[in-house]
Amino acid sequence: MNWSSLSEFLSMGGYGFYVWGSYAMTLICIIGEILLISNRRRTLEKQYGHTSGLDKKRDINETTS
Amino acid sequence: MFLWIIKRDLLLAVRRRSDVLITLFFFVIVVSLFPLSVGPEMNLLRTMAPGVVWVAALLASMLSLNRMFSSDYQDGTLEQMLISPQSLSFLVLGKTLAHWLVTGLPLVLMAPVLGIQYDLPGDALFVLVISLLIGTPVLSLIGAIGAALTLGLRGGGVLVSLLVLPLYIPILIFGSGAVEANMAGVDFAAHLSLIGAFFFVSLVFAPWVAAWSLRVSLE
Amino acid sequence: MAINWFKYSSPASFYSLAGKMIPLFAAAAIILLIMGLYVGFFVAPTDFQQGEAYRIIFIHVPAAWMSMFLYVVMACWAGFGLAFNTRLSSMMATAIAPTGAMFTFLALWTGSLWGKPMWGTWWVWDARLTSELILLFLYIGFMSLQAAIDDPRRADKAGAIIALVGVVNIPIIYFSVQWWNTLHQGASVSVNQAPAMASTMLMGMLIMVFASWMYSIAVILKRVRIIILERESHTAWVAELQKEGVV
Numbered sequence: 381m382n383w384s385s386l387s388e389f390l391s392m393g394g395y396g397f398y399v400w401g402s403y404a405m406t407l408i409c410i411i412g413e414i415l416l417i418s419n420r421r422r423t424l425e426k427q428y429g430h431t432s433g434l435d436k437k438r439d440i441n442e443t444t445s
Numbered sequence: 446m447f448l449w450i451i452k453r454d455l456l457l458a459v460r461r462r463s464d465v466l467i468t469l470f471f472f473v474i475v476v477s478l479f480p481l482s483v484g485p486e487m488n489l490l491r492t493m494a495p496g497v498v499w500v501a502a503l504l505a506s507m508l509s510l511n512r513m514f515s516s517d518y519q520d521g522t523l524e525q526m527l528i529s530p531q532s533l534s535f536l537v538l539g540k541t542l543a544h545w546l547v548t549g550l551p552l553v554l555m556a557p558v559l560g561i562q563y564d565l566p567g568d569a570l571f572v573l574v575i576s577l578l579i580g581t582p583v584l585s586l587i588g589a590i591g592a593a594l595t596l597g598l599r600g601g602g603v604l605v606s607l608l609v610l611p612l613y614i615p616i617l618i619f620g621s622g623a624v625e626a627n628m629a630g631v632d633f634a635a636h637l638s639l640i641g642a643f644f645f646v647s648l649v650f651a652p653w654v655a656a657w658s659l660r661v662s663l664e
Numbered sequence: 665m666a667i668n669w670f671k672y673s674s675p676a677s678f679y680s681l682a683g684k685m686i687p688l689f690a691a692a693a694i695i696l697l698i699m700g701l702y703v704g705f706f707v708a709p710t711d712f713q714q715g716e717a718y719r720i721i722f723i724h725v726p727a728a729w730m731s732m733f734l735y736v737v738m739a740c741w742a743g744f745g746l747a748f749n750t751r752l753s754s755m756m757a758t759a760i761a762p763t764g765a766m767f768t769f770l771a772l773w774t775g776s777l778w779g780k781p782m783w784g785t786w787w788v789w790d791a792r793l794t795s796e797l798i799l800l801f802l803y804i805g806f807m808s809l810q811a812a813i814d815d816p817r818r819a820d821k822a823g824a825i826i827a828l829v830g831v832v833n834i835p836i837i838y839f840s841v842q843w844w845n846t847l848h849q850g851a852s853v854s855v856n857q858a859p860a861m862a863s864t865m866l867m868g869m870l871i872m873v874f875a876s877w878m879y880s881i882a883v884i885l886k887r888v889r890i891i892i893l894e895r896e897s898h899t900a901w902v903a904e905l906q907k908e909g910v911v
Contacts, residue, residue: 389705393716395781402720402774406727409766410879416762417886424893590829594822598812607808608826611801612833615840622844639840654829661821 447531447539454543457516464509468548469555472505476559487564494563495573495624502552502577503584503613510588510609511601513544514659518596527663533656541589541652542582549581565628572627572637579640580620586644586651587612593658616643673750675892676901682885689882696875703868711865720778722868726876728771728792731799732834734764734880738806739831742824752888754820755895757827758810759888763880765803771796791845795838802830816895 392399459465479497480490517523526536556577560570591609595601623636704722711718738760745754775793776786787793806827813819896902 392719393710395715395717398717398777398781399719402723402777405773405777406723406770409770413763413766413883417883417890420887421890424890428897590825594809594826595812600812604808604812607801608805611798611805611837612829614798615833615836618840618844643836654825658822658825661818661825664818664821 447535450536450539451543451546454540455546464512465547465551468505468509469551471508472501472552472555473559475501475504477562480562490563491565491628492625494560494565495569495621495628497563498556498559498573499577499580499617499621499624502556502581503610503617505552506548506581506584507588507606507609507613509544509548510585510592510605511595513540513589513592514596515592515601518663523596523659523663527660533659534652537589537593537655537659538648538652541585541655544589545582545585549585552581553577565624569624569628572633573624576620576623576637576640579637579644580616583616583640583644583647584613586647589655590651590658593655593662596659596662616640619643673752675752675755675896676899678752679889679892682889686882686885686889689878689885693875693878693882696871696878700868700871700875703864703871708864708868717778717781718865720774721865722872724771724774724778725869726873727767727774728796729873730876730880731764731768731771731796734760734767735799735802735827735834736831738764739827742820742827745820746824746828751817751820751895752892754824755888755891756884757823758820759884759891761803761807761810762887763883765800765807767876767880768796768800768803772800789845791838791842794841794845795834798837798841799834802834806830 390396390400476497479493483489483493514523517526527533529536553574556573557570560573565573588605588609591605594608595604598604619636619639623633623640626633626636700722704719708719710716738757741753741760742757744750745752745757772793775796779788779793780786806823809826810819810823813822893902
């Protein structure tokens with residue numbers, strides 16, 4: 381275990397800004413992409429009208445509620 | 446048939462002389478903009494000259510790319526070409542050569558004049574002209590693919606440049622590299638031979654791919 | 665037993681197959697991601713030369729590899745779509761492009777963030793970074809061409825052609841940029857590839873590479889399902905799927 385405390389972990393040997401900057405951007409891109417796809421799917425579902433949940437069973441409860 | 450296409454296109458170009466001059470003046474204006482922006486300081490301009498001239502040549506030849514097929518596309522002669530017995534890629538080669546004669550060649554002839562504006566030494570001017578002479582046909586050849594793909598699309602003009610610019614980069618690198626190498630006194634033959642290699646490869650493949658894209662666009 | 669290769673090439677059957685596979689790949693991606701990050705941050709030692717900044721390698725290298733790998737895969741699918749005229753392969757190519765572009769952008773972002781502490785500037789005209797930037801232009805060119813054409817069939821074919829032309833040019837661009845880079849600044853500036861890789865660092869990075877593979881497959885399959893629905897909306901099987909309400 382290299383890190384004794386959380387603050388040390390965050391400072392990342394002084395390079396915290398760069399390391400966490402790149403990891404944050406990766407996170408943003410991945411989440412962004414997943415959101416983009418799901419709302420593209422939602423617009424598709426709206427296109428196909430009423431309650432037909434076009435996704436897996438789990439989504440069905442959402443749309444019908 | 447091949448010569449007929451070139452003759453016809455040259456005739457068309459001469460009749461619409463404005464197109465030819467527009468590309469040429471665009472080239473001249475872009476090249477002479479840089480000293481105004483960067484300052485008249487001579488040896489800075491001299492080091493920048495090859496890059497500026499080459500980028501301007503790239504942009505100028507790209508400007509007229511989508512006009513290569515669009516006029517024939519509108520009045521339907523393109524469909525005739527598609528069904529003509531002559532192989533389409535041969536016709537496309539003819540059109541590309543015509544496009545080069547109309548846009549590429551004037552740039553090559555104009556380049557030394559602009560080179561003097563940048564106070565380029567004599568032999569660097571010569572290398573500049575040679576590199577442009579070999580390079581500009583490649584621009585037209587690869588540009589033909591872009592033009593064929595974006596035929597009849599709204600916003601096609603911008604799209605062509607987006608598609609084709611990444612493919613121009615090797616030619617730009619070696620084109621301006623040749624002139625810089627000459628100015629630095631280093632041997633520049635390697636650069637020119639590489640552009641020559643690009644030229645022959647694209648001479649073989651580009652018309653075929655452009656013909657294929659024409660068929661795709663016109664289906 | 666003759667394997668019927670084309671069983672899954674029809675959008676209908678592929679749709680359900682993809683539906684089943686996505687959770688698998690998504691789960692694998694998450695597990696590998698957690699393992700990779702754990703190894704990367706807690707097991708791998710501090711690098712003697714670069715201190716902690718080298719830990720960016722755990723996303724920079726996978727992103728860069730994925731960006732190039734996905735472009736080649738996209739070009740293959742585009743090639744299949746063109747050769748066999750199978751709509752599904754072109755749909756796959758269209759589905760891959762955004763994820764590939766995202767990885768290219770990520771590679772550039774993390775690359776420049778890593779470059780700042782190491783080389784002192786955000787952007788260095790290093791051969792790899794420059795060709796990565798050009799790769800991004802190729803992706804954007806592909807996507808904008810497909811977006812500009814309304815008729816899906818022509819979009820597929822035109823996209824396929826530009827993807828194939830692009831993939832042929834990637835080595836040319838890479839070597840010309842390489843030559844150009846050494847031409848200007850001389851070899852002295854060339855950065856050493858990765859720091860001497862301690863085994864744990866390498867392992868951490870490889871796990872992250874597999875994690876990004878799993879992630880891309882899951883995301884691409886998800887997107888291809890949507891494209892299938894969008895394009896096959898007129899077909900019977902989609903209508904029948906909607907009636908059932910479960911897809």
